[in-house]
Amino acid sequence: xxxxxxxxxxxxxxxxxxxxxxxxxxxxxxxxxxxxxxxxxxxxxxxxxxxxxxxxx
Numbered sequence: 001x002x003x004x005x006x007x008x009x010x011x012x013x014x015x016x017x018x019x020x021x022x023x024x025x026x027x028x029x030x031x032x033x034x035x036x037x038x039x040x041x042x043x044x045x046x047x048x049x050x051x052x053x054x055x056x057x
Contacts, residue, residue, distance in 0.1 A: 032039065
């Protein structure tokens with residue numbers, strides 16, 4: 001079932017092409033690499049706030 005859906009999606013010509021999908025992935029990976037330290041700091045900050053505020057519940 002899932003395989004049939006995946007095959008239909010993969011062969012569909014109206015949707016996003018393989019080249020476009022690869023380009024989007026390359027850009028996203030590049031952004032993650034460039035902003036890795038900022039993203040890590042942001043995620044750590046969010047988890048620290050969640051941990052600190054979970055004690056107040």
